[in-house]
Amino acid sequence: MTLFRAIPLLLIENEECIKTVNYKKKIYLGDPINIIKIYNDLGVDEIIILDISNKNSINFKKLQEISSESFIPLTYGGGVSTLKEVEKILSLGFEKISFNNKIFEDLNFVENVIKEFGSSSVSISFNIKKNFFGEDKIFIKKKNKYLDIKIDDYLSILNTLKPAEVIINFVDLEGTRKGYNKKLARSLRGKILTNVLVYGGAKDINDFIYLKNENFSGAVASSIFSFVGLDQGVLINYFNSTELELIHKN
Amino acid sequence: MKISIVDYDTGNCQSILNMIQKLGYESEISSNSEKIINSDIIILPGVGSFDRAIYNLKDKKLIETIKFKVNENKSKILGICLGMQILCQSSAEGNEKGFGYFDLACEDFTKITNTNTMMGWSYFKKSNNTNLVSKEDKFYFLHRFFCPVDERFTIAVATNKNIDFSAIIKRNNVFGVQFHPERSHKFGLNFLKNFIEF
Numbered sequence: 001m002t003l004f005r006a007i008p009l010l011l012i013e014n015e016e017c018i019k020t021v022n023y024k025k026k027i028y029l030g031d032p033i034n035i036i037k038i039y040n041d042l043g044v045d046e047i048i049i050l051d052i053s054n055k056n057s058i059n060f061k062k063l064q065e066i067s068s069e070s071f072i073p074l075t076y077g078g079g080v081s082t083l084k085e086v087e088k089i090l091s092l093g094f095e096k097i098s099f100n101n102k103i104f105e106d107l108n109f110v111e112n113v114i115k116e117f118g119s120s121s122v123s124i125s126f127n128i129k130k131n132f133f134g135e136d137k138i139f140i141k142k143k144n145k146y147l148d149i150k151i152d153d154y155l156s157i158l159n160t161l162k163p164a165e166v167i168i169n170f171v172d173l174e175g176t177r178k179g180y181n182k183k184l185a186r187s188l189r190g191k192i193l194t195n196v197l198v199y200g201g202a203k204d205i206n207d208f209i210y211l212k213n214e215n216f217s218g219a220v221a222s223s224i225f226s227f228v229g230l231d232q233g234v235l236i237n238y239f240n241s242t243e244l245e246l247i248h249k250n
Numbered sequence: 251m252k253i254s255i256v257d258y259d260t261g262n263c264q265s266i267l268n269m270i271q272k273l274g275y276e277s278e279i280s281s282n283s284e285k286i287i288n289s290d291i292i293i294l295p296g297v298g299s300f301d302r303a304i305y306n307l308k309d310k311k312l313i314e315t316i317k318f319k320v321n322e323n324k325s326k327i328l329g330i331c332l333g334m335q336i337l338c339q340s341s342a343e344g345n346e347k348g349f350g351y352f353d354l355a356c357e358d359f360t361k362i363t364n365t366n367t368m369m370g371w372s373y374f375k376k377s378n379n380t381n382l383v384s385k386e387d388k389f390y391f392l393h394r395f396f397c398p399v400d401e402r403f404t405i406a407v408a409t410n411k412n413i414d415f416s417a418i419i420k421r422n423n424v425f426g427v428q429f430h431p432e433r434s435h436k437f438g439l440n441f442l443k444n445f446i447e448f
Contacts, residue, residue: 067262070265165369
């Protein structure tokens with residue numbers, strides 16, 4: 001049996017690590033290589049790296065540097081659109097490629113990635129955001145619009161696709177530390193056939209323990225692993241060994 | 251002591267190299283037969299598919315080099331993930347023959363009801379008393395195909411759903427691990443140290 005995973009997420013923009021709140025306000029965290037080295041020493045379960053630079057090319061040189069500095073499993077997302085790019089990133093030592101918008105832009109491509117490189121190489125995240133009427137809808141960040149499809153219909157697309165894992169991303173909670181939307185996460189969890197993880201709003205260790213007990217595969221967070229103290233100063237941190245034991249033990 | 255990490259275009263060589271260098275050993279990534287012949291220990295990484303791994307090794311004329319090192323020089327070799335599977339006889343993943351150091355046929359988790367790719371951190375279900383690993387160690391696994399458990403070779407067993415599989419196999423100087431030490435931070439570092447010093 002594999003253990004529940006507590007995963008720090010790093011956002012990279014123009015070779016700098018940043019943290020956002022609701023994907024808007026940006027805080028500079030540091031150099032990606034330095035941060036990866038700290039997470040290595042802290043023995044984190046895994047790292048997800050999302051490049052949000054919005055450029056047309058992938059910074060392979062930086063990815064190579066990141067991968068060789070890392071002794072922990074890595075997932076990369078951001079601007080991947082050809083099978084050659086997927087192959088290159090996996091050959092650099094990244095375990096998984098993360099797709100989000102690509103599902104709406106080019107589902108066929110994601111299917112081909114799974115066919116060519118196996119489902120274990122693909123992680124899919126999707127965004128949930130409340131619309132004007134307070135309804136939870138699938139949201140496309142890149143286009144800043146809601147998707148005109150029922151969440152259940154979207155999940156059945158994912159269930160056909162069978163990626164290694166699915167990450168439910170609560171956009172309204174991102175960076176707020178208000179706690180995951182556990183009720184909705186739980187209800188969606190029951191409809192997804194693969195490993196399910198949650199991102200957006202992690203408050204403290206209790207969020208992680210809750211999800212573990214509810215049979216989620218892991219939880220993704222960035223604020224709680226980036227800031228500490230009342231003034232929320234930048235300090236890369238992770239759970240200590242006693243806390244990790246609570247998260248890992250079955 | 252010189253350690254060669256065999257580069258045959260299917261693995262994550264650089265982080266293995268970094269880990270070994272962190273342990274203070276001389277190591278290099280190479281696909282050059284002569285350099286591999288002159289090393290003391292061989293590490294065979296592996297990501298990708300069984301047949302492609304064998305094609306690439308054939309293409310680089312490394313099959314004979316590796317066999318010579320293992321059979322004649324009795325050098326220690328460690329296969330990692332797919333690198334371990336190609337040390338076996340065959341795999342459900344392809345048609346090519348492996349090195350055959352372990353007469354095992356690798357199987358496919360996804361062909362078994364309710365079982366999927368093994369992905370994530372796991373402790374061993376059980377492990378023999380060796381100097382390689384301890385009960386508290388956990389490692390990172392990512393694989394769809396697996397080596398069955400065989401009492402002759404298996405020295406650590408892990409589980410995916412209800413299926414037991416070999417996490418570490420060993421036969422004389424040939425070692426294979428299904429997990430990724432290079433992605434298992436302190437546990438991986440410790441394992442590689444124990445393997446090198448074994």
